[in-house]
Amino acid sequence: MKWKIVENYEELSAEAARLVAMQVKKKPDSVLGLATGSTPVGMYKELARMYRVENLDFSRITTFNLDEYVGLSVDHPQSYHVFMQEHFFRHVNLLPEHTHIPSGDASDLATECTRYEQAIKAAGGIDVQILGIGGNGHIGFNEPGSAADSRTRVVQLAQRTIEDNARFFSSIEEVPTAAVSMGIQTILEARKIVLLASGESKAEAVHRMLEGEPTAEVPASLLQQHPDVVVIMDRSAASRL
Numbered sequence: 001m002k003w004k005i006v007e008n009y010e011e012l013s014a015e016a017a018r019l020v021a022m023q024v025k026k027k028p029d030s031v032l033g034l035a036t037g038s039t040p041v042g043m044y045k046e047l048a049r050m051y052r053v054e055n056l057d058f059s060r061i062t063t064f065n066l067d068e069y070v071g072l073s074v075d076h077p078q079s080y081h082v083f084m085q086e087h088f089f090r091h092v093n094l095l096p097e098h099t100h101i102p103s104g105d106a107s108d109l110a111t112e113c114t115r116y117e118q119a120i121k122a123a124g125g126i127d128v129q130i131l132g133i134g135g136n137g138h139i140g141f142n143e144p145g146s147a148a149d150s151r152t153r154v155v156q157l158a159q160r161t162i163e164d165n166a167r168f169f170s171s172i173e174e175v176p177t178a179a180v181s182m183g184i185q186t187i188l189e190a191r192k193i194v195l196l197a198s199g200e201s202k203a204e205a206v207h208r209m210l211e212g213e214p215t216a217e218v219p220a221s222l223l224q225q226h227p228d229v230v231v232i233m234d235r236s237a238a239s240r241l
């Protein structure tokens with residue numbers, strides 16, 4: 001895995017956006033894998049600026065998000081559907097029919113997971129997958145213990161994830177306990193992976209991802225087997241390396 005340490009969150013966001021923009025220009029019909037969480041927000045903001053000011057064109061781009069909470073409707077304020085609209089989709093010229101997020105309130109979630117995998121395949125696979133990292137080393141919602149060959153499925157959230165994400169909800173009781181998430185194998189099939197990590201709270205997970213043995217106990221460490229991963233992190237996230 002390659003990694004790059006930058007000074008702060010602004011630089012991290014600019015560098016991530018630069019990599020995505022390069023891909024979009026090189027291949028205007030690219031398939032991008034997108035992530036939620038607070039970390040990629042600055043990158044989305046910078047990409048929106050590039051669209052406005054530099055005419056970066058997303059009209060032929062297709063996107064697939066990593067995950068969605070089970071039980072939240074697409075218009076629930078904390079759903080990742082709303083998150084993506086707010087932070088990215090409504091600011092650029094992506095076509096709505098080109099954006100994909102798993103449905104967390106489908107009546108048959110198993111069918112929804114299979115459908116999502118097939119849609120990724122039908123689009124030709126993911127060119128660049130953006131990832132954040134959970135404090136416990138999760139990627140997407142692949143919690144510790146997730147198998148390396150896992151695909152899109154329903155996952156139970158770890159207690160630490162529920163606690164970490166409680167800040168977005170009015171109380172911890174409102175945080176969903178399950179999600180639909182692309183699997184580790186789904187992520188590893190992306191042709192290129194860009195993982196972003198910012199802040200002291202990620203330092204331990206970053207250390208174990210990059211310097212530990214690959215193990216399902218730290219799902220991000222399984223990325224070590226991928227040939228083209230770049231980790232962009234700020235000084236605090238890199239403080240344990």
Ligand code: GLP
Binds near residue numbers: 066
């Ligand atoms: C969530 C998402 C992950 C994300 C992680 C870290 O649980 N499912 O995709 O990487 O949180 O979030 P943050 O960037 O807010 O620290």
